[in-house]
Amino acid sequence: MSVPKLAVWKLASCDGCQLTLLDCEDELLSVAAKVEIAYFLEASSFKGRGPYDLSLIEGSVTTEEDLHRVQHIRRVSKHVVTIGACATAGGIQALRNFADVREFISVVYARPDYIATLEHSTPVSAHVAVDFELRGCPIDKRQLLEVLSAFLAGRRPVIPEESVCVECKERGNPCVMVAHGTPCLGPVTQAGCGALCPAFNRGCFGCFGPLRSANAATLAGLPGVTRTFSDFQEAR
Amino acid sequence: MTHKTIRVGGLSRVEGEGSLFIQARQGRITDVQLNIYEPPRFFEALLRGRAYTEPPDITARICGICPVAYQMSACQALESICDVTVDGPLRDLRLLLYYGEWIESHALHIYLLHAPDFLGYPSGVAMAADHRDLVERGLALKKAGNELVAAVGGRAIHPINVRVGGFYRAPSKRELTPVAERLRRARDAAVATVRWVAGFDFPDIEHDYRFLALTHPGEYAILSGDVATSDGLRFPIADWPSHVVEEHLPHSTALHARLDGVAGYLTGPLARYALNSPQLSGLTRQAAAEIGFGPICRNPYQSIIVRALETLHACDEALRLIDDYIEPDRPFVPAEPRAGIGHGASEAPRGTLYHRYRLDAEGLIAEADIVPPTAQNQARIEDDLRALAEPRLALPTAELAALCERAVRNHDPCISCSAHFLDLHIHHD
Numbered sequence: 155m156s157v158p159k160l161a162v163w164k165l166a167s168c169d170g171c172q173l174t175l176l177d178c179e180d181e182l183l184s185v186a187a188k189v190e191i192a193y194f195l196e197a198s199s200f201k202g203r204g205p206y207d208l209s210l211i212e213g214s215v216t217t218e219e220d221l222h223r224v225q226h227i228r229r230v231s232k233h234v235v236t237i238g239a240c241a242t243a244g245g246i247q248a249l250r251n252f253a254d255v256r257e258f259i260s261v262v263y264a265r266p267d268y269i270a271t272l273e274h275s276t277p278v279s280a281h282v283a284v285d286f287e288l289r290g291c292p293i294d295k296r297q298l299l300e301v302l303s304a305f306l307a308g309r310r311p312v313i314p315e316e317s318v319c320v321e322c323k324e325r326g327n328p329c330v331m332v333a334h335g336t337p338c339l340g341p342v343t344q345a346g347c348g349a350l351c352p353a354f355n356r357g358c359f360g361c362f363g364p365l366r367s368a369n370a371a372t373l374a375g376l377p378g379v380t381r382t383f384s385d386f387q388e389a390r
Numbered sequence: 391m392t393h394k395t396i397r398v399g400g401l402s403r404v405e406g407e408g409s410l411f412i413q414a415r416q417g418r419i420t421d422v423q424l425n426i427y428e429p430p431r432f433f434e435a436l437l438r439g440r441a442y443t444e445p446p447d448i449t450a451r452i453c454g455i456c457p458v459a460y461q462m463s464a465c466q467a468l469e470s471i472c473d474v475t476v477d478g479p480l481r482d483l484r485l486l487l488y489y490g491e492w493i494e495s496h497a498l499h500i501y502l503l504h505a506p507d508f509l510g511y512p513s514g515v516a517m518a519a520d521h522r523d524l525v526e527r528g529l530a531l532k533k534a535g536n537e538l539v540a541a542v543g544g545r546a547i548h549p550i551n552v553r554v555g556g557f558y559r560a561p562s563k564r565e566l567t568p569v570a571e572r573l574r575r576a577r578d579a580a581v582a583t584v585r586w587v588a589g590f591d592f593p594d595i596e597h598d599y600r601f602l603a604l605t606h607p608g609e610y611a612i613l614s615g616d617v618a619t620s621d622g623l624r625f626p627i628a629d630w631p632s633h634v635v636e637e638h639l640p641h642s643t644a645l646h647a648r649l650d651g652v653a654g655y656l657t658g659p660l661a662r663y664a665l666n667s668p669q670l671s672g673l674t675r676q677a678a679a680e681i682g683f684g685p686i687c688r689n690p691y692q693s694i695i696v697r698a699l700e701t702l703h704a705c706d707e708a709l710r711l712i713d714d715y716i717e718p719d720r721p722f723v724p725a726e727p728r729a730g731i732g733h734g735a736s737e738a739p740r741g742t743l744y745h746r747y748r749l750d751a752e753g754l755i756a757e758a759d760i761v762p763p764t765a766q767n768q769a770r771i772e773d774d775l776r777a778l779a780e781p782r783l784a785l786p787t788a789e790l791a792a793l794c795e796r797a798v799r800n801h802d803p804c805i806s807c808s809a810h811f812l813d814l815h816i817h818h819d
Contacts, residue, residue: 166429169405169804170454170547176502177494177546179533183525186515197502198513199402199795216429246451247431258435263638271430292454292547350544354551354558355721359447361548 158207158306161193163227165213165220166247166275170292171238172196172212178295188306204230208305214240214247214275221281228282233305236278237298239291243363248275286311291361294346314345317365318358322349330357342368394783398791403503403513405455405804410794412779419780422772424798437758442468442727442749446552449760453804454547455498458491458539459738461552462613463745466734468554471749472725479718480556481613486711487542487549488612488736489704493535493576494546495739496697499802500583501528504694507796508590524586527579531701534576538708541569556722563715570712573705580702581677587694588681596688597774601661602649604737610669610703611662612737618665619655627733630744636761646769647761653769657741658801659696660687671706674699690774690800727753738763740804764803771801
């Protein structure tokens with residue numbers, strides 16, 4: 155069997171999710187022995203030509219150029235996996251989707267005419283077919299290694315789709331909502347972080363995105379929770 | 391051939407996306423552009439209307455390599471508005487977190503991004519085929535930094551434990567002990583790194599840099615301090631807006647900074663070292679002396695030595711802080727918002743990172759301004775390129791392009807911070 159070719163691409167993002175691959179300090183050299191890292195600008199000056207067996211995409215689509223790039227990436231890749239909240243959901247820069255991007259440009263840049271950008275920040279799946287979406291801001295490195303192993307073995311990645319609450323119970327954290335009334339998105343957020351924020355006495359703020367089966371209406375309807383969240387809104 | 395154009399599209403081994411364009415006519419460089427095509431993400435605009443408690447988590451997302459720097463500069467600016475001082479054990483914890491970031495970021499740059507230039511490999515991973523023990527040492531060093539960030543901040547990338555006023559939860563002494571074990575090995579690895587990189591073959595190129603860095607009476611400035619320059623200027627952070635002005639050039643989604651009207655100053659490891667090296671830890675100064683490294687370095691290629699020294703200093707200081715650590719009585723100082731303007735700056739691994747916020751009486755952000763190190767260095771990097779390329783225009787284009795890309799990498803630009811990759815276009819018409 156020929157060595158599979160891996161490509162890592164970046165769109166609008168912070169670099170943190172592709173850095174997660176380099177942060178697999180104990181596994182990086184073993185991964186590199188199993189795949190050919192054919193295109194990974196942050197890590198290598200070697201620019202191998204496609205087609206690629208697996209493309210990891212970090213970042214959201216925010217420019218006309220990146221829109222064409224994701225179409226190119228899809229054409230030259232057997233499998234496309236998005237890594238992180240930006241590529242999977244639009245990322246923090248998708249806050250522009252609720253605002254007027256021209257007004258945003260005028261706030262940040264002296265010469266708005268120099269800036270070319272799309273009105274919305276969109277996930278890769280809005281433009282091309284995606285084979286798997288790995289969530290997180292940033293992604294979790296064990297989950298990344300699972301995705302790489304799964305694609306190398308030709309199987310689906312096994313990534314839990316339960317809520318942060320499950321991880322919280324596993325970790326033995328007291329519930330921050332019940333114990334001290336701290337608003338927490340844990341019940342409606344997909345697991346993956348290991349219930350990190352509750353372990354540090356703060357509420358989850360949703361790095362791994364909404365749970366597929368989230369019962370948000372019930373969470374919002376619980377009297378205590380509604381009060382907590384509306385107090386929180388007022389406190390803001 | 392009287393005209394020459396060099397282009398490098400997609401600069402590699404830098405963080406973020408950019409390109410390079412150099413144009414020469416009759417043997418003279420007529421244009422140099424470090425193009426930053428990282429798509430704009432509008433952080434300063436999207437912060438408006440949000441609570442003063444949010445910038446540490448939101449601005450961390452500007453950069454996956456130096457999120458702690460964003461958190462620290464943001465907290466400092468906001469705490470100055472709330473009239474809160476974070477000192478004692480809480481400040482020490484912040485230093486500890488920040489040293490972790492310096493170690494991981496510097497080890498990444500030294501071993502995976504920069505050293506391959508000196509040893510002739512396309513990447514750190516490719517270098518591992520012949521120098522596995524060296525790359526493994528670098529990865530272990532990087533891991534020690536990441537584990538320190540995770541121990542104090544909750545995780546290595548985008549730590550969750552930082553808040554205005556301090557932390558959500560202070561780590562216990564027991565949580566820090568295993569980190570200290572790894573840091574002791576990392577410190578030995580850092581000493582070995584200094585000796586290793588000092589032996590590289592460096593091009594004999596120096597530039598007359600105007601350096602800018604924070605300076606602090608009690609420490610090799612990292613978390614706070616006054617702004618100082620190598621030509622004797624010194625001012626408090628609050629005066630930043632009257633000295634540093636950003637301007638917008640057509641080829642960039644980053645804004646270029648000018649200091650007192652003059653573009654082209656340099657911030658980052660070379661600047662910190664030139665201004666503050668007597669404050670490095672004893673072990674670090676000893677290591678510098680051992681390799682015969684003077685108090686000021688103007689050779690940008692040797693920035694790898696300075697990063698190695700700073701890594702050693704960070705390991706050394708972090709170990710001291712862990713040894714002396716006593717859990718604070720409370721993890722944070724309560725910070726109530728009020729209307730006002732606050733400034734904050736700290737030394738990100740790549741240089742001085744400035745934040746300014748204006749809050750309304752409810753604590754909502756009315757204005758935010760962020761000046762990352764790479765935006766400050768962009769003009770100076772272009773000057774380095776001009777000086778490098780002009781006498782070498784006769785070289786084959788591909789060779790010259792590779793040299794230019796290397797010259798950019800000396801400064802470890804973080805283009806994600808500025809706004810994505812460098813693309814080198816050297817334009818010979």
